[in-house]
Amino acid sequence: MASTSSTKSVVVDRYAVGARINHWVTAISFILLALSGLAFFTPSLYFLTGLFGGGQLARTLHPWIGVVLFISFSGLFVRFWKANLWNADDSAWMSKLPDVVAGHEERLPEIGKYNAGQKLVFWGMALLILVLFATGLVIWQQYFGASSSIDQQRVALLIHAAAAVGTILIWIVHVYAAIWVRGTIQAMTRGNVTGGWGWRHHRKWLREEVQKGEVKAQPAE
């Protein structure tokens, strides 16, 4: 039996096409926001406004892209918030962070669809995007310049900048984890992962998918 199974491999669907489109709209908006936002954040990166057609256009577009991101991320939030609720496995996983960083996954508890790190990325982004949207409206000079006091706008600017740095840090963790853990990116491109990826990183989730009969044999290349 073992000899037959070793010749086969299985794949598991992880993200439906709607979730993937939702993710990539958010991702592209995020990158455009980071590029234009960093241009306003520090003069040494002001040249990035050139990507948007100059300073005036970058200033015009940045808040609108922010609106797109806020709506798009709200979609991701509705899709994924339940799967990101904290549970006992997550606390156990967090207590073994050195093993996580070293890649000793055999020493970690079996986990569901998301591990604690992914959940922290999710909730961190959710919180900071809410903060960025709220403070962003306060400093949207063109439409809301007269809606708050200058003192409030100063505080909003500082919080907006700090929260933006926070999201960029989380984004680095998110992107790096996807690169470091090989086989992850295809979840957001083709929508599935290999059974082995599920076994290694999200075994509890794999077991659930197997129970549901969602695990298929690898289609011929």
Place this chain on the structure above:
Amino acid sequence: MATMELVRRSASSSPAFQPGAQEVAKLIDVSKCIGCKACQAACLEWNDLREEVGFNDGTLNNPHDLTPASFTVMRFTEWENAATGNLEFLIRKDGCMHCSDPGCLKACPAPGAIVQYSNGIVDFDHDKCIGCGYCVKGCPFNIPRISKADNKAYKCTLCSDRVAVGQGPACAKACPTKAISFGTKQEMKDLADKRINDLKSRGYGQAGLYDPPGVNGTHVMYVLHHNDRPSLYAGLPDNPKISTVVELWKGVAKYAGLAFIGLAAVGAAVHHMVAGPNRVSSEDEENAARLKEKA
């Protein structure tokens, strides 16, 4: 007086303001102002601006506030002086103070959109302005206004175009009572001293020169009869300085933020070099396939 050498520009590394030999200043003697608004008219005229027809709000303030088309505005305050029992009509010509340490220039993200000349004039270069409104947040005096027409910031230029060819600002030229004077900063301080001595001799014991040290002095100064209480004059700040929040945002937040981002990126790269990729093994694949078969 016609030196217009550029000493500082926004969003660029440049040293703190060092006044040139010809540091200029406009002196507004509030005690001589009759509120005729000739300065407002002259400002519109010289800068080729048209203010919209407004409405009367029951005061003499007209327009009610600075706008992208009104670089200066007379602010009228009726104040009952408890000490003398007099009703005092305080009139202050508001507009850009041309700070030695300009908050607008510090906050501006667009290189060269705000410049400071060696004579102390702070000017906006509209070709480079992006309309973000950061200068509005940077200014301790609430002066710049963003135009809805072209999304660019506007304020008093201290008639830099006139000063460059040896003339004084249009408002000073138009003032019928010589409440507005223009010259080198030292000349204006000397003139102010004479006026302050005169005011003190006539019962205004607290008369003084408003040249606030919190912004390293300004290039528009006031002679105030109540210099102990500048805020009497339609909210002129008692101790103006660039907001601590703005200093934090443009200082530690910028450098710490970039450092954190850089460290995170480098940390990720180092981790990958040390730990290597986290690959799925063929055993993992076999275990998954076996799990499926058992089900």
